[in-house]
Amino acid sequence: LDLNFALQPQAGYTIDPDASEISLTIADNPDSQIQVILTGSTAAGADTTLIESEGTVSVHTFSLSAPPPAGGLTVAVSADSLDEFDLDTIEVIGGTISDLRDDGFDLTITGRQATINLPVLNDGLPEDSETASFVLTPGDDYEITTVADTATFTLADALDQVAISQESELVGEQLSNSTIPEANALSLS
Numbered sequence: 001l002d003l004n005f006a007l008q009p010q011a012g013y014t015i016d017p018d019a020s021e022i023s024l025t026i027a028d029n030p031d032s033q034i035q036v037i038l039t040g041s042t043a044a045g046a047d048t049t050l051i052e053s054e055g056t057v058s059v060h061t062f063s064l065s066a067p068p069p070a071g072g073l074t075v076a077v078s079a080d081s082l083d084e085f086d087l088d089t090i091e092v093i094g095g096t097i098s099d100l101r102d103d104g105f106d107l108t109i110t111g112r113q114a115t116i117n118l119p120v121l122n123d124g125l126p127e128d129s130e131t132a133s134f135v136l137t138p139g140d141d142y143e144i145t146t147v148a149d150t151a152t153f154t155l156a157d158a159l160d161q162v163a164i165s166q167e168s169e170l171v172g173e174q175l176s177n178s179t180i181p182e183a184n185a186l187s188l189s
Contacts, residue, residue, distance in 0.1 A: 002026075002066050025066060033143045035065035036075050036109075038136050040151025043117065049154045049162055050120035050132075058085070060116040060134055060151050062095070062109055072096075072108040076139055079104045081132035084121055084155055091117040104137070120155055129162075130155040 006021040040048055043057040050056040064073065072095065080103055090097070092107070095114035099106040107114060134151040136144045156162050 033141065034068065034073060035143045035145045036073075036136055037063040037065075037145050037148045038077075038134065038151050039063075039148050040134065040153060048152060049156065051156055051159055051162070052120050052122040053158045055086070055119045055122060057117050057119045058132075058151075058153050060118065062107065062114045062116075064109060064112050067112055068109055072110040073142060074098055074106050074108045074139070075142055076106050076137040077104050078135045078137050079132070081130070081155075084123070084130065084132055086119045086121040089119050093117075104134075120153075125157075127155075127157055 003024045003026070004021065005024065007015045009015060039061045041059045041061070042048065042050065043059055048058075050058055062075065082102065082104065087100070093115045094111045095107050095109040097105050097116075098108045107116070132153045132155055136149045138144060154162075
């Protein structure tokens, strides 16, 4: 936890500009390191389903428990399905990709948070639904929080491959006519 204290101007005293602020870091022990959190979503929200035909953008958010050192903090990410994404259109905010491998990448985070926007690749091959996981891997300069160390996405070729859950409304003693399988025969002629 980092705390910043700064003297505020008031009548009756002068603040030395070279001694007006201090930063205090509170850690569990002297060996504590910056903790890294990784979460995944899409540009549309918390959903993690990516549709190839629509070029859905996966959003990978890396958060640090404290500011990174000067020059940034480099974290390693394992991603076996990296070839399922359009790396030519990757967008990185708050950091840079410092190394790209077939099975992952290194990200140098320059602020408290970095975001990678990465569209799924429309490879044109008919496939069943797939899963792509991005996993923080251990490093010497940071700790991985076990609460959020993986961003997992479901990949589908088209929207019709995605199961849509829909709640039915009970109207009287019958379910509403919101979907064909739940439709009530109305006997109209």
